[in-house]
Amino acid sequence: MNGAAGHLRPLWLLAAAGLILSVLPWVVSPYVLVWIFLLCVYLTLAASYDIVGGYMGYMNLGHSTFFGLGAYGTAILLNHGYGLPMAAAGGVIVSICFAALVSYPLFRLRGAYFALGTFGMISLVEVLINNLRNLTGGSGGISTPPGDNTVPAYYLSVLIVAATLTFSYLISRSRFGLALFSIREDEEVARSLGVPTSLYKALALVFSAIPASLVGGVYVWCVTYISPPAAFGLEIALSPIVMAMLGGTGTLLGPFLGALFLTSLQELLWTKMPYLHLTIYGGILVTIGLFMPGGIVRARWFRPVLDALGVGEKMRYLDL
Amino acid sequence: MAPLLECRDVTKIFDGLIALAQVRLELEPGDILGVIGPNGAGKTTLFNVISGLVRPTSGKVFYNGKEITGLGSNKICRLGIARTYQLVRPFASLTTLENVLVGASFGRDRLLPFRERVARAREELDFVGLHERADEPAANLTLLDKKRLEIARCLATGPKVLLLDEVIAGLTASEVLNIIATVRDIRKRGIAVIMIEHVLKVVMELCRTVMVLNCGSTIAYGSPGEVVNNPRVIEAYLGTSDSLHRGAGARV
Amino acid sequence: MSADAIQLLVGGVLLGGIYGLAAFGLSISFGVLNVLNLAHGEFLMLGSLASYSAFVLLGINPFVSALLAIPVFVLLGVAIYTLLLKPVSDKPPQQLLTASILVTLGLSLVIEDLTALFWVRPVTGIDYSLPAVQVGPVIVSSLRLLILLFICFLAMALQIGLKKTFTGKAIRAIVQSREGAKIVGIPISRVSALTFGLGVALAASAGVFYVTLFTVTPAMGLPLTVKYLCVVVLGGLGSLVGSVIGGLVLGVAEVLTAYYIGAEWSPCIAFALLVSILVVRPWGLFGQSA
Numbered sequence: 001m002n003g004a005a006g007h008l009r010p011l012w013l014l015a016a017a018g019l020i021l022s023v024l025p026w027v028v029s030p031y032v033l034v035w036i037f038l039l040c041v042y043l044t045l046a047a048s049y050d051i052v053g054g055y056m057g058y059m060n061l062g063h064s065t066f067f068g069l070g071a072y073g074t075a076i077l078l079n080h081g082y083g084l085p086m087a088a089a090g091g092v093i094v095s096i097c098f099a100a101l102v103s104y105p106l107f108r109l110r111g112a113y114f115a116l117g118t119f120g121m122i123s124l125v126e127v128l129i130n131n132l133r134n135l136t137g138g139s140g141g142i143s144t145p146p147g148d149n150t151v152p153a154y155y156l157s158v159l160i161v162a163a164t165l166t167f168s169y170l171i172s173r174s175r176f177g178l179a180l181f182s183i184r185e186d187e188e189v190a191r192s193l194g195v196p197t198s199l200y201k202a203l204a205l206v207f208s209a210i211p212a213s214l215v216g217g218v219y220v221w222c223v224t225y226i227s228p229p230a231a232f233g234l235e236i237a238l239s240p241i242v243m244a245m246l247g248g249t250g251t252l253l254g255p256f257l258g259a260l261f262l263t264s265l266q267e268l269l270w271t272k273m274p275y276l277h278l279t280i281y282g283g284i285l286v287t288i289g290l291f292m293p294g295g296i297v298r299a300r301w302f303r304p305v306l307d308a309l310g311v312g313e314k315m316r317y318l319d320l
Numbered sequence: 321m322a323p324l325l326e327c328r329d330v331t332k333i334f335d336g337l338i339a340l341a342q343v344r345l346e347l348e349p350g351d352i353l354g355v356i357g358p359n360g361a362g363k364t365t366l367f368n369v370i371s372g373l374v375r376p377t378s379g380k381v382f383y384n385g386k387e388i389t390g391l392g393s394n395k396i397c398r399l400g401i402a403r404t405y406q407l408v409r410p411f412a413s414l415t416t417l418e419n420v421l422v423g424a425s426f427g428r429d430r431l432l433p434f435r436e437r438v439a440r441a442r443e444e445l446d447f448v449g450l451h452e453r454a455d456e457p458a459a460n461l462t463l464l465d466k467k468r469l470e471i472a473r474c475l476a477t478g479p480k481v482l483l484l485d486e487v488i489a490g491l492t493a494s495e496v497l498n499i500i501a502t503v504r505d506i507r508k509r510g511i512a513v514i515m516i517e518h519v520l521k522v523v524m525e526l527c528r529t530v531m532v533l534n535c536g537s538t539i540a541y542g543s544p545g546e547v548v549n550n551p552r553v554i555e556a557y558l559g560t561s562d563s564l565h566r567g568a569g570a571r572v
Numbered sequence: 573m574s575a576d577a578i579q580l581l582v583g584g585v586l587l588g589g590i591y592g593l594a595a596f597g598l599s600i601s602f603g604v605l606n607v608l609n610l611a612h613g614e615f616l617m618l619g620s621l622a623s624y625s626a627f628v629l630l631g632i633n634p635f636v637s638a639l640l641a642i643p644v645f646v647l648l649g650v651a652i653y654t655l656l657l658k659p660v661s662d663k664p665p666q667q668l669l670t671a672s673i674l675v676t677l678g679l680s681l682v683i684e685d686l687t688a689l690f691w692v693r694p695v696t697g698i699d700y701s702l703p704a705v706q707v708g709p710v711i712v713s714s715l716r717l718l719i720l721l722f723i724c725f726l727a728m729a730l731q732i733g734l735k736k737t738f739t740g741k742a743i744r745a746i747v748q749s750r751e752g753a754k755i756v757g758i759p760i761s762r763v764s765a766l767t768f769g770l771g772v773a774l775a776a777s778a779g780v781f782y783v784t785l786f787t788v789t790p791a792m793g794l795p796l797t798v799k800y801l802c803v804v805v806l807g808g809l810g811s812l813v814g815s816v817i818g819g820l821v822l823g824v825a826e827v828l829t830a831y832y833i834g835a836e837w838s839p840c841i842a843f844a845l846l847v848s849i850l851v852v853r854p855w856g857l858f859g860q861s862a
Contacts (some may be wrong), residue, residue, distance in 0.1 A: 057666060059673055077419035105850035111669050112608030113801060117846060120798035124843040131836055175434075182422045184666070192371055194397040194426030194477055195740030234794075238681075245674060278685035289671045290659055318558050412664075 021158050025151050033154045036207050037222065039263045040157035041215050044164045045240035046247075046255035048211040052204050053241065053247030055177060057184030058107075061241060062118035063212060068231030069095040070213025071220040072129060072136055078144040078221065088119060088217035095213030096206050098125075103202035110187075119237075126232040143225025144220055153222035160218065164211040169252055171207070180204055186252075216311070234278065242281055245288055248295025253306075257296050322385030323510055324349050325370070325401070325481050330379035332365055332536075339365040341536040342379070345514075347481065352503075352513045354490045354527035354544075356520065358556060363516045364406055370514075371403045372396040383481075394548060401481035402474035405533040406516075408466040410458035410473075416465075419453040420444050420472045427477025444472040448502055464495045471502060475511075482506060485517040488522060500526060524548065532556065574788040580827050584715050587785070588823025589723040590778045592816035594796075597774030598731070599815040603747035604767040605642060606656060606665075609673040611680035613796030615772045616647065618683070620788040621691065635722055638780040645776040649769030652679070657768065676771075680793055688790040717779045727775065727816070743767055795839065798862025802846040808856025817857060821845070 021179060025033060050065040072082075073091030082090070102121060109117045129136045167190045171177045179200050181189035184293065191197045230236065240255075247258025270277065292299050297306070325347040332340040332510040340362045347353055355363050368374040370381055372393035380389045381401055391399075402423075412417050420441040424430075430438050437500045445451045448468040453461065458469060467487055474482055484503070488496050496519070503526060506513060523530060530545055532540040534556040540547045547553055598612045619641055626632040632640075656679060660671040685815050734740035742763045745753040754760060782788065807814025822842055830838045849856060 063678075077638045102847075105783065108850045108854040109805070112610070112673055113805060115673050116610065116798055116801040117805075119794070120801065120843045120846065123798065124840055127837065129839050130474070166777055175430075178418065178425060179420060181414060182411050185413060186409050188373065188393075189409045189411070190422065192373065192393045192397055192403060193423045194394050195422065195428065196393075196394050196426075208738075225545065239339075244763045245670075249670075275689060275791070278684055282678040282681030282683075282685065285674045285681065286656065289678060290656065290676030293660075293671045293674065297731055 018162075024157075025154065030136065030150050033150055035263070035267060037150070037157045039259055040154075040161045040223060041219055042240055042243060042263055043161050043256060043259040044157070044215040045210050045236075046243040046259050047161075047164050047168050047252070048208045049240050049247055050244045050251075050255050051171060051180075053244060054251070054254070055172065055180040055184065056201065056204050058201070059115040059241070060208070061115050061119045061237065062121035063208065063240065064237040065101060065122050066095045066212035067236060068122075068125065068129075068207040068226075068228075069098055069215040071226045071231050072142075073213070073216030075142050075144045075226050076135065077221045079142065084217070084221050087221070088214060091217040092210055092213045093211045095216075099206045099209040103205045106249075107198065107201045107205075122232050122237055126228050129228055129232070137227075139228055141225060141230070144224045144226075146224050149222045149224075153218055156218050157215065160211065160215050164215075165252055165256075167211065169286040172252070174270050176200065176203070176251030236280060237283075243283060244295075244296055245293075246284060247295030251295075251297050254295050254297045261296075322382065323347055324351075324384060325514075326382040327366075328380045328382070330366070330369055330376045332362075332369060332374065332380065333377045338536045339540060340369065340376070340379075343533070343536070343538055345531060345541075347514065349480065349512055349513050350507065350510055350539070351525065352507055352515070353530065354523035354530040355514060355516045355533060356518070356523055356530060357539075359531035360535075362536040364485055364531070365535055365536075367403055367485055367514075367516065370396075371483060380403070397477055397479075398430075400478070400480040401483065402427070402477050402479035402481070404470040404474060404485055404487055406485045406489070408463070408470055408506050410461070410466050410469055412457070412459040414458060415455050416447065416458055416461065416469055417441055419458050419469055420476045423473040423476030427479070429476075429478055441472075441476055444476045447475065447505070448472045449498075462501065463490055463499065467491070467499065468502070471506075473507070479511060481512045481514070482512060486516050487562055488517060488519050496522065498500070520548075573657070574821040580831055581824065582716060582720075584824030584827035585820060586720050586823070587827060588780055588820035589720055590785075590819075591799065591803055592819025593723055593726065593817040595776035595800045595807070595814060595819045596727075597771035597778075598800045599804050599807075599812055600747075600767055600774075603812070604743055605653075605661070605764050606668065606750075607658065607661075608801075610676040610797055611683060611773065611793070612754035612800055614680045614683040614687075614773070614793035615649075615662070615775040615799075616782060616796055617687070617788060617790060617793045619645065619776030620783035621687065621779075621790075622776070623780040623783050624788070632676060634780050634784055635718070638722065638726075638777045641743045641776045641780055646766070646769035648753040649772030650765045653765040656829070658765070658777060661761070661764065680797070684790050684793050684828050691790050697728070713729050716785075717783065726774075730767030730774075739763065740743045770795065782785045803841040805846055805856055807850050808858035814856055814858030821857075 013136070024036070045063065045067060049060060052058050052060045052063070070088075070091035075096040077087035077090045078084070106114065106117055130139050132138075167262075171180070179190065179195045179197075182193070182195055183200065184195055187197055194249045216231070236315075240259075243262050244255045244256030245258070246261060247256060248254030263279075269280070288295065296302050323346040325345070327343055327345045329339075330340055330343045343362070343366060345353065355366065357363055366375065369376045370392050371553050372388070372395070375390045380387055382388065383396075383401065388396055388399065388401075411422065414422075419439075421438060424432075424437040424441040424444070429437060432440070442451065442454070445454055448471055449466060450468050450472060452466060458466070461469060471482075471487070473485075479527070487499055487503075491499065500522060503513060503515070515523070515527065527544060529542065530540070530547045531538060532553050533551075539552045539556060540550040542550075594612070594616055598609060602608050622641060623634050623637040625632065626637045626640075656675050657672070658676065660668060663671060734744060734829075742753070742758045745756070745758055746760060746763060746767075750760070779788075779817060799822065802819040804815050805818075805819030806821060807816070823843060825841050826838045829841045
């Protein structure tokens with residue numbers, strides 16, 4: 001650790017990255033912009049998942065439900081003539097209401113039961129969307145007003161990622177975040193120390209739903225189409241979680257690394273190999289589970305990179 | 321004036337097993353009550369009921385005259401009752417200071433700003449003698465230090481009643497002296513203590529009143545001297561001469 | 573009761589029996605290993621496919637398939653346990669949870685995807701007809717009756733096995749008290765491997781019968797596992813009998829929903845039941861409240 005200089009290095013890197021990202025549209029093809037857009041969507045989902053999955057230790061496998069609800073809510077409002085801000089806000093509201101409602105029964109489950117239960121939540125919502133045909137277009141999906149929104153969507157997604165990571169950072173340094181960590185370590189003990197666990201668990205879920213639904217709204221605005229498989233399918237459900245776990249849950253850098261790795265992998269392999277995507281995901285999951293459940297960020301071979309980046313010590317709560 | 325803590329006829333039945341039967345206790349501010357009894361007597365269950373982890377089947381618990389039976393354990397903590405655990409349960413991946421900070425942030429002092437809560441946490445770490453280990457992950461502490469951490473964590477919530485569950489178990493003789501000194505210091509702060517212990521010597525030395533539980537029922541309640549000479553207590557721990565002759569199979 | 577209702581009830585009980593059988597396997601596996609096997613539904617799917625292949629290629633009927641499947645899948649389960657679960661089995665609870673979810677979820681994805689590679693079209697139910705039987709005013713497919721009987725027989729064999737054999741007692745001991753079992757000298761690792769194998773085999777045998785009633789696709793594994801979760805929670809965590817009863821409740825509920833409300837809503841019913849029981853009685857029908 002180099003003291004003050006060490007602490008500043010990540011900030012320089014961030015500033016440089018921000019500068020590059022803002023001038024990118026003039027320099028590269030739309031194809032690259034779309035790739036970065038997708039990366040940002042996945043990263044937002046991975047980082048927001050991590051608030052509940054990593055900080056609090058409850059693996060919410062149904063996180064993509066918030067994305068889907070945000071997307072559908074936004075799409076429906078866009079088709080009724082509302083502009084993006086109002087439509088996206090509507091999507092977020094639907095999503096957080098759902099999160100608040102569903103947290104009451106779901107948090108009675110613990111551990112793997114919670115994971116499975118939240119996973120079931122996805123198919124429940126998907127069935128609802130399929131069946132409420134008049135509102136949601138059923139299994140055919142809905143289209144939103146056409147237009148080439150690639151560049152503004154790109155900027156929006158980068159902003160949303162920045163906001164989400166900042167939000168996550170602020171949580172991790174707050175009293176609320178400390179409570180989440182304590183819930184993860186030992187919920188019963190946390191409760192007996194005065195932590196209002198039921199309330200905080202619901203709040204964490206609601207907080208995690210906000211970025212997910214917001215980015216869902218921007219997604220549908222950019223792609224101008226949403227359907228149940230795109231919103232609630234296995235790929236969108238599992239990718240962010242695999243990313244967060246691969247990179248390392250409970251950290252800020254983890255989801256970023258995982259998202260970077262997986263979107264690159266998708267880019268390189270998916271077109272060449274139309275099959276076996278799930279097998280690869282599954283293989284990655286098994287490998288992480290057996291050999292590095294802490295993710296890349298905590299792996300021994302990764303330490304030199306962390307030191308070079310100036311984040312030598314593990315990200316800890318108290319930086320005094 | 322109502323006692324600080326009172327249990328009235330607390331009964332807890334688990335699936336046909338009577339863990340607690342009509343247990344009563346009264347605690348005044350500054351008191352120190354020892355709870356002893358053979359294994360499985362219901363001592364930890366009693367703590368679980370008082371601290372809100374478990375709802376009693378019948379009976380009531382009162383704190384400062386107000387009923388607290390069935391309140392959530394976080395509310396009970398805020399009212400001023402804190403407890404440690406028989407098998408230490410630190411927040412393993414958090415540091416020692418962070419552990420205690422949880423207590424400071426959600427107990428009596430939860431409305432204080434960050435810096436002051438951290439200061440409170442450091443105070444409690446100093447009190448138990450862990451200030452040198454403030455930044456170590458709790459998982460790396462020795463058993464004695466983990467026990468001290470649990471105590472500090474509880475104290476940081478600003479309790480008026482501290483429930484210590486077999487805090488001495490597993491410690492060496494000198495470590496035991498350390499903990500006894502800490503308990504005395506806790507009493508000097510005006511905090512009432514209930515301690516579950518197996519080591520009779522410690523209980524006799526520290527506690528003004530002793531309660532003996534066996535199979536969920538109170539079989540003695542009085543000063544250490546009275547309790548030690550109570551024939552029912554002797555029988556519970558050693559058996560009568562009859563049952564000793566009948567053999568070990570009688571007690572399971 | 574109308575003939576329709578009885579038909580529905582029989583169908584529901586049968587479906588429930590299949591669910592109960594598989595859920596029992598999941599429950600017992602969880603009780604011993606403390607790991608929820610997210611790949612459980614995949615084994616049901618594999619059992620279905622195996623049964624179908626056996627019937628179509630070799631003319632073996634489902635009952636024989638079920639008996640053959642059991643030892644095969646026990647071995648498969650033991651192998652999977654040894655390779656994937658044993659390495660993580662002695663981690664502390666929080667890590668064990670994450671690791672086990674990762675490993676079993678990953679396994680289910682791999683199984684599902686690889687199966688999809690080889691199995692291109694959905695598999696419709698086996699056309700294994702027996703003459704129908706008349707019970708009272710109702711004509712019941714004797715196939716269904718036989719399956720129900722077979723499942724009962726399996727369940728009874730299991731009960732006897734659990735009570736009388738050494739392994740069975742070892743399993744019950746571990747479920748009741750892991751530490752106690754260790755102290756008494758029960759080889760936890762070996763019993764865990766066997767139990768996992770047993771759980772897998774139960775799922776597979778449930779699958780053998782499932783294919784006689786329903787269409788089977790490689791992607792049905794995960795949704796089924798979610799259903800079993802609902803069954804286990806409904807019946808009460810830690811209660812083996814509860815899983816079976818929960819399965820029956822779900823089976824009947826699904827059939828009734830499909831008939832009276834519409835088949836497209838029946839995937840919902842499992843989750844709806846789960847949510848309701850969590851709100852009303854979180855410890856399930858047979859579980860213990862705090």
